[in-house]
Amino acid sequence: MxxxxxxxxxxxxxxxxxxxxxxxxxxxxxxxxxxxxxxxxxxxxxxxxxxxxxxxxxxxxxxxxxxxxxxxxxxxxxxxxxxxxxxxxxxxxxxxxxxxxxxxxxxxxxxxxxxxxxxxxxxxxxxxxxxxxxxxxxxxxxxxxxxxxxxxxxxxxxxxxxxxxxxxxxxxxxxxxxxxxxxxxAGMLPGEPHIPRQVNIAEASGVDVRSPSDGVLLPLVMPGDEVAEGHPFARLMRLDTGTSDLLTSPVDGVVFKLGPLDKIQKAMDIEGATKKDRYDRDPSGPVRADELVAVIYEIAAG
Ligand SMILES: [Zn+2]
CATH class of the missing domain: 3.40.630.10 (Zn peptidases)
Incomplete structure (x- = not known):
């Protein structure tokens, strides 16, 4: 069973x-x-x-x-x-x-x-x-x-x-x-499971990606998606020039965290203090220059 x-x-x-x-x-x-x-x-x-x-x-x-x-x-x-x-x-x-x-x-x-x-x-x-x-x-x-x-x-x-x-x-x-x-x-349904390339977050460390400027983060992938080295994972709409930049992955990897992560961490710390951890946040949104916007785990070669 x-x-x-x-x-x-x-x-x-x-x-x-x-x-x-x-x-x-x-x-x-x-x-x-x-x-x-x-x-x-x-x-x-x-x-x-x-x-x-x-x-x-x-x-x-x-x-x-x-x-x-x-x-x-x-x-x-x-x-x-x-x-x-x-x-x-x-x-x-x-x-x-x-x-x-x-x-x-x-x-x-x-x-x-x-x-x-x-x-x-x-x-x-x-x-x-x-x-x-x-x-x-x-x-x-x-x-x-x-x-x-x-x-x-x-x-x-x-x-x-x-x-x-x-x-x-x-x-x-x-x-x-x-x-x-x-x-x-388990042999309870016909066929074989499809297993993609996997990263183990318990034993590898993720690569941090920070925002190059103030802007609005617009993800092009979702957490859990694979992204190849040099390929874009988000657009950043710049507030100073009005243009948008592509944020690219420094490694061949899997996106683990994505979003205005410094802002999210700060809000979680406040919620943690009041034991009110009830609200979720979207990966898109405004970010500051140098804010952590993604943590990507490299896929081991082979
Ligand atoms: Zn749970």
């Missing part, structure tokens, strides 16, 4: 929409085995559009960190426990779909635990992966896929789509492609 989970964080609607769309499009005559889909793991937070609930008596409000939950715990712990007991504990495969900010590339997050997880991680077909060493076995890690591996028998991990607070159709399509790839990898 392949377990699909989304909507643990209520501001990450792309995952809910992608799981829902995937189930709608799934051709049952082609499917071998069972898919169990939970498109909205945390309905109260989704209804509020919030990452965490604004109530609860427990210390840990982040559903993503408290698996498998418990039958006598807080509201969020009981929600997790219901999902755990009613399928996830018995899954062979699982995927936990999240969605981070729109100016960051969609990514597959997995570790080198056992020999089956890395091939499944790469089979996502996402061009950005965050592949880390395995967590120490004696360390409590409360992510749903990690618990499903350790307490159950599942192989699985989380992905981050791109964009929060609303549904982005391109990310719904991308999420469906990831799920199709993974069911092919």
């Amino acid at each position: 392949f377990h699909l989970l989304a909507g643990q964080h209520g501001n990450e609607l792309n995952g809910c929409a992608a799981v829902d769309a995937f189930i709608e499009e799934l051709d049952l005559s082609e499917l071998k085995g069972t898919v169990l889909a939970v498109p909205v793991a945390n309905p109260v937070c989704v209804a509020q559009g919030r990452q965490y609930p604004d109530f609860d008596d427990g210390l840990q409000k982040n559903m993503n960190l408290l698996w498998p939950g418990g039958p006598d715990g807080t509201y969020i712990e009981r929600l997790a426990w219901a999902i755990w007991e009613n399928g996830l504990s018995d899954a062979d495969w699982c995927l936990d779909v999240h969605s981070w900010k729109r100016w960051q590339a969609p990514a597959a997050l997995f570790s080198r635990e056992g020999d089956k997880l890395v091939p499944m991680g790469k089979a996502s077909g996402l061009s950005v992966v965050r592949m880390t060493d395995a967590y120490p076995p004696d360390k409590y890690v409360g992510f749903a896929p990690t618990v499903a591996r350790r307490m159950g028998h599942a192989i699985g991990y989380a992905i981050e789509l791109s964009g929060q607070q609303r549904v982005f159709p391109d990310q719904v399509e991308l999420g469906c492609r990831v799920m199709r790839n993974l069911l092919k990898h």
Whole structure:
């Protein structure tokens, strides 16, 4: 059984929409085995559009960190426990779909635990992966896929789509492609997953690109797209001359972050201080001279 989970964080609607769309499009005559889909793991937070609930008596409000939950715990712990007991504990495969900010590339997050997880991680077909060493076995890690591996028998991990607070159709399509790839990898749908060239953001460092002048940044690609060395990734409409410049990539790589990144970082720092991290930002917008506008990871040769 392949377990699909989304909507643990209520501001990450792309995952809910992608799981829902995937189930709608799934051709049952082609499917071998069972898919169990939970498109909205945390309905109260989704209804509020919030990452965490604004109530609860427990210390840990982040559903993503408290698996498998418990039958006598807080509201969020009981929600997790219901999902755990009613399928996830018995899954062979699982995927936990999240969605981070729109100016960051969609990514597959997995570790080198056992020999089956890395091939499944790469089979996502996402061009950005965050592949880390395995967590120490004696360390409590409360992510749903990690618990499903350790307490159950599942192989699985989380992905981050791109964009929060609303549904982005391109990310719904991308999420469906990831799920199709993974069911092919699991032998549950016919065919082989398509795997592009991938960068591992856990172990390489990105190349920073800064704006040459004040202007308005108009992206020509999206985070997650490949861009060849010397090729443009954005236009910069200059405010002094009224003309526009092309910003080009210094490396053959994959765009990880794109946008008015210094401005975004400053806003995140303020939000972090007030614990209000609820708003996303678009990759386009006004930038200052020398502002960080892109982080591009070089694709290793060969
Ligand atoms: Zn999340």
